[in-house]
Amino acid sequence: MNRLKTMSVTINDLSIYIFCWKKCVENSCNLYNEIKQVCPNVTIINSDENQPLDNNLYKSIQLDDTYYYGGQLETALSVLPTNCVLWCITGDIQLGANWTDIISNAIKYMNRGDVGIYTPRVIVSEWQEKCGLIEDNVWRVDHPDRICLAIHPQICEGLKNIKFKELSNYAFAIDKIFTLECHNLNMIAVCDYSLEVKHPDGSGYDRVVASAQMNNLLIEYNQYKDF
Numbered sequence: 001m002n003r004l005k006t007m008s009v010t011i012n013d014l015s016i017y018i019f020c021w022k023k024c025v026e027n028s029c030n031l032y033n034e035i036k037q038v039c040p041n042v043t044i045i046n047s048d049e050n051q052p053l054d055n056n057l058y059k060s061i062q063l064d065d066t067y068y069y070g071g072q073l074e075t076a077l078s079v080l081p082t083n084c085v086l087w088c089i090t091g092d093i094q095l096g097a098n099w100t101d102i103i104s105n106a107i108k109y110m111n112r113g114d115v116g117i118y119t120p121r122v123i124v125s126e127w128q129e130k131c132g133l134i135e136d137n138v139w140r141v142d143h144p145d146r147i148c149l150a151i152h153p154q155i156c157e158g159l160k161n162i163k164f165k166e167l168s169n170y171a172f173a174i175d176k177i178f179t180l181e182c183h184n185l186n187m188i189a190v191c192d193y194s195l196e197v198k199h200p201d202g203s204g205y206d207r208v209v210a211s212a213q214m215n216n217l218l219i220e221y222n223q224y225k226d227f
Helices: 023-038 070-081 099-110 151-160 164-168 174-184 206-225
Strands: 014-020 042-046 059-061 084-088 117-124 129-133 136-141 147-149 188-198
Touching: 014 023, 014 070, 014 099, 014 151, 014 206, 023 042, 023 099, 023 117, 070 084, 070 164, 084 151, 099 117, 099 129, 099 147, 099 188, 117 151, 117 164, 129 188, 147 151, 151 174, 164 206, 174 188, 174 206
Parallel strands: 014 042, 014 084, 042 059, 117 188
Antiparallel strands: 084 147, 117 147, 129 136, 136 188
């Protein structure tokens, strides 16, 4: 049985956060301008303390370079308005995606009542294996890619107190945690293969450190849910 609260999602219920760091500030700002043409609620979370953004041009939250994806996610969750969909987008996504259709489809599927996570196809991604056709080239997936992820507010509510920066700053398993919480609410994660965003291959993270962080996060999540 669906355990999510009934809600009607509109474009004003989307709260989009672009995760920005050194070497992708310019791209993040251009991405902001692209998405802002479609959705009013866009914020850049900037981890490059040497390039603070002009808040007359960009709505932003200024951090420092100790904040990787995990810290930026924790920051986004801390300021996410009540009952809003959290949409995390990394600032190195290539420009030119069809944000009008991506955002329109996200709203459509968030209003189905059984979708907790929506993502367009990410090129290049290690994840997003198809698990079952929903409709119109939209597939259920068990591991959506965190590169461009829209997340139902009740899933966010269940995870907002986890210390993501401390446990998995490099973000390994963060998308898995969101999916586990999605399944815990008897919901599904979907990937929209009819639309895509392009992302550089690889992450540049130390995979040994990131894997250790992943294990810490999974342990913390299980203890958190047991409590």
